[in-house]
Amino acid sequence: MPNYADSRADLDSYLTARVPVIGLRTIEQQRALRLVKEVATQPRRTSQPFWIYTRATGLRDLRSNTTVQDDRSLTGAMDFAAAQFTSRPMATLILVDPDGLEGDTHFTRHVAELARLADANAGSIVLITDNPIWSGLQRLGMSLRLDLPDAEEMFRSVRSFLDDHHGVVPIEWDEDDARRASEFLLGVTEAEAVNLMATIVARGAVRREDVLALAQAKDRIFSDLAGLERVQLKSSDYSVGGLSNLRDWLKRKNELMHADLRGTDLRPPRGVLLVGVPGCGKSLSAKAIASQWQLPLYRLDMASIHGKYLGESEGRMREALETADRVAPCILWIDEIEKGLAGSHDLSGAAQRIIGQFLFWLQESESRAFVVATANDVRSLPPELLRKGRFDELFFVDLPDPQDRKEIIELYYRRYVKAEPEPDQVERLVDLSEGFAGSDIEAALHEVGAEVHLGGGADRLRPSFVLDTFVNTTPLSRTNPEQIEEIRTWGRERAVPAGRTSVTAAPGASGSARRVVFMGE
Structure with missing residues (x-):
């Protein structure tokens, strides 16, 4: 440009x-x-x-x-x-x-x-x-x-603005902070950038933490975004139980997301594709990443992309991706991506063109828009999407193991019951929740929380009610075991485990080599 x-x-x-x-x-x-x-x-x-x-x-x-x-x-x-x-x-x-x-x-x-x-x-x-x-x-x-200011021109504007206010308000930013702020401001006009900086100065000081706050402030400029839905986060979206391998990997990507990459051939992280068993935290992970990285979260609704007229779908997709570049840095959440990119046998060719647009953007975009895509039925995904280099990594989210189930049970018990669970009770619930997804555990403890609310407090809760609630919960792994085992078999052979342990192979399953992530020292 x-x-x-x-x-x-x-x-x-x-x-x-x-x-x-x-x-x-x-x-x-x-x-x-x-x-x-x-x-x-x-x-x-x-x-x-x-x-x-x-x-x-x-x-x-x-x-x-x-x-x-x-x-x-x-x-x-x-x-x-x-x-x-x-x-x-x-x-x-x-x-x-x-x-x-x-x-x-x-x-x-x-x-x-x-x-x-x-x-x-x-x-x-x-x-x-x-x-x-x-x-x-x-x-x-x-x-x-005349396109919007690039990083170098934005840096000169930020630097000039700060120079004008030295001695007027305390300024803690050094050159690296100004560089990071300039990259966060990419996608806005020069006038909008000055307005955002003036808002910070109006508070009486320019603090180091204001660099990251610019991403949140910039988000307010884009109140009506074509093809994108702004997702407002709640406090319940801040935590995810289990998935420790994924969480460790994301910590390193967060550092790279905010790093100064000038003078290198590196580009910001592209994103992650999460596949696996329904209800095990894939969608919740997108919200947790946005919360922990302190970045705005946008959802790309693939259903709204498809139009009935020739070229309409491609136009909407292009507009949505251009908007994502403008609002970056952000988390771009694409839920159940297979429903939007499936349809390679569509005679109109629209699905293939949308896939091509998305893959080209994923490969070439230099913006700090981190994509979190989730998929349940990976067999419907185009093979080119799974090729190494499209996403930074492909993680498989499996049914939680006993240690992960313990963490999830404690998390939702505190949230819904508003009390600390007894250790012996937790161990019993871990045994009863064999085969549960995270959403099954949440549903059971939500029922317990409702009983606490109606019964007058956690001190009146009968331990047997909690156990009975878990016993009476039938997870998807029992109602549809063939589908779940098919998903697990695919993930066991083709993706990195998102949890702390490897998936236990089903009897007779292939002993194919597993991929692992080398985290470095």
Whole structure:
């Protein structure tokens, strides 16, 4: 993407070549005006007239900002420019955000006629807009795009802002902190970045912890996101029982997520694909990661991506992924990804194109959007998604072992019963919960918590009620053992275990080699 310096160089070359129509596309009007003024005020252009028209100020001299004529209408400005293009060489008119540039209209044809007058006497018209320009007009000249600030330009803005406030408020940030803040601010406009920094300064100091707080503050800018659903976290989403191998791996990825990667060939973590038995904490893990990493959580609803018209699904997917890049750093949660990316036999080809879009983005995106994708039926996933290098790792979430079940039981007992469980009772519940998923344990203890609430407190809870609740809970591993064993067999052979221990092989299962994660020292 062209940055500020590249766009300035392009504009300079177009004006030097006296291109009659120059379309400058951007959503940052003030930044674009600064760019144009920098090019226009170069010493070699002192003899060339530059006029600028805006609806608020009318026609003015770009350099001196003096009013050119009393008529503040766009028609008056264009009539003035037509007379000047006829009588003066190398004149330039800048029109800021004029209405109606998109189609073949009376106005765009008027601008095209004006451009032909300019061309006859080495003049130029610069159109600053965030809308498309009619092709018949654009073919008369060249176009360029001023994208949002990149990391280096954002760093200069942050550094300049901090320099302006030294001595005004205490500032704890060093250069590394400013670099990290700049990367967190990628995806917002220069004006939005200044507003976010000003909000921090308004608190009376710039603390080190404010670097990470920028990610949360930036999230408030994007209140209505196409294709993405902002997930508000609750306190119950902060903890996950078991899955110790996954949690250790995520700690190291968190360090890399916030590390300064300049000067290296490393890229931020891509994400993780969690497959396994339903109800064992895959979706909860996405929420826990967002909470522990202190990053906003967005859910990509694959069902909302698919449209009934040709090209609609691909357009929605592209828009959602572009939005994810803008809101980064964030956690991007794709629940049951197999339902959105399945359908390779769809005759329309939409599913394959969506898969291609997603894989390309996953491979090439440099944003700090960490994807947490979950899947139950991995057989429906396209094989190319499982190839090493798409996600950082593929973890299998199995039924919890006794030690994990103990941790999960204690977690939900404290949450719902509001008391500490007796050690002997916990051991008994661990035995009774053989074959339970985490969601089965939660459901049983939620029932216990409801009894406590209705019965007047934990001190009146009969221990036998807790045991009976577990005895009467029938997990999915018993109601549908064939499906669960098929899922476990797949994960046993193809993925890294998310728990602390390896999955116990079923009788007669293949003894294929397992993959393990080397955590390093």
